[in-house]
Amino acid sequence: MAAPIAVALDAPDLETAARWASQVTPHVSTVKVGLELYLRYGPDAIASVRGANRVQIFLDLKLHDIPATVAGAARSVARFKPAFLTVHAVGGPAMIRSAVDAAPGVCIAAVTVLTSLSDADLERVGMSGRSLDVARRLAALAVEAGARALVCSPHEAAALREEVGPDITLITPGVRPAGSANQDQARVATPEEALRSGADLLVIGRPITGAQDPGAAAAHIAAALRRTGVGQH
Numbered sequence: 001m002a003a004p005i006a007v008a009l010d011a012p013d014l015e016t017a018a019r020w021a022s023q024v025t026p027h028v029s030t031v032k033v034g035l036e037l038y039l040r041y042g043p044d045a046i047a048s049v050r051g052a053n054r055v056q057i058f059l060d061l062k063l064h065d066i067p068a069t070v071a072g073a074a075r076s077v078a079r080f081k082p083a084f085l086t087v088h089a090v091g092g093p094a095m096i097r098s099a100v101d102a103a104p105g106v107c108i109a110a111v112t113v114l115t116s117l118s119d120a121d122l123e124r125v126g127m128s129g130r131s132l133d134v135a136r137r138l139a140a141l142a143v144e145a146g147a148r149a150l151v152c153s154p155h156e157a158a159a160l161r162e163e164v165g166p167d168i169t170l171i172t173p174g175v176r177p178a179g180s181a182n183q184d185q186a187r188v189a190t191p192e193e194a195l196r197s198g199a200d201l202l203v204i205g206r207p208i209t210g211a212q213d214p215g216a217a218a219a220h221i222a223a224a225l226r227r228t229g230v231g232q233h
């Protein structure tokens with residue numbers, strides 16, 4: 001069974017992204033197309049990483065604009081049938097609802113607090129309170145507005161699960177296997193910790209794509225997750 005991992009294909013070109021996708025898809029359920037790839041190649045990025053692979057596409061565009069604009073953007077990409085499309089929860093309930101209504105076949109995932117931000121960063125951008133409290137507040141608002149998935153750090157997964165219940169998909173970037181560098185991520189945990197905290201889908205990019213053999217790195221993490229027994233049916 002493919003592991004509940006979304007590999008972030010943050011590549012500078014289509015060939016690299018497609019190669020990573022075919023290396024990791026025997027081991028993971030999902031590949032993530034983000035701003036770097038989509039802004040350069042548009043829908044071709046989705047087509048080429050999907051290729052012949054049986055894999056879900058997570059389109060991580062983090063939409064954040066007025067409701068009408070976000071609705072138009074969500075409608076534009078819904079036809080490529082991503083499993084998930086991200087919006088920023090701070091865009092507010094009307095904006096989130098507009099994405100949900102515009103893309104009925106797509107699971108709208110609301111990003112709560114970026115995993116690169118520390119509590120001190122949050123304070124500086126004027127969001128008072130600990131990241132845990134801010135994420136909780138934004139999660140409740142997003143789910144009330146119709147989001148069916150939330151993006152948070154593994155540190156907040158257990159609290160958000162308590163807040164929104166069992167039916168909402170919790171997606172956690174900020175995942176670092178033991179011994180990997182944090183790079184620009186601030187709120188991190190290991191894959192095993194993220195799963196045990198209640199995450200449904202772990203976003204992992206550079207620890208896999210930066211490895212000499214991304215396929216082997218993905219297989220290694222997938223095997224470690226299987227050993228936890230969490231989420232296995």
Ligand SMILES: O=c1ccn([C@@H]2O[C@H](COP(=O)(O)O)[C@@H](O)[C@H]2O)c(=O)[nH]1
Pocket residue numbers: 008010034060111113114115116151152173174175183185203204205206207
């Ligand atoms: O809060 C967030 C939301 C999205 N991301 C995205 O996840 C990956 C993480 O990649 P790594 O290489 O594992 O750090 C990346 O595409 C981000 O855009 C996030 O990190 N945090």
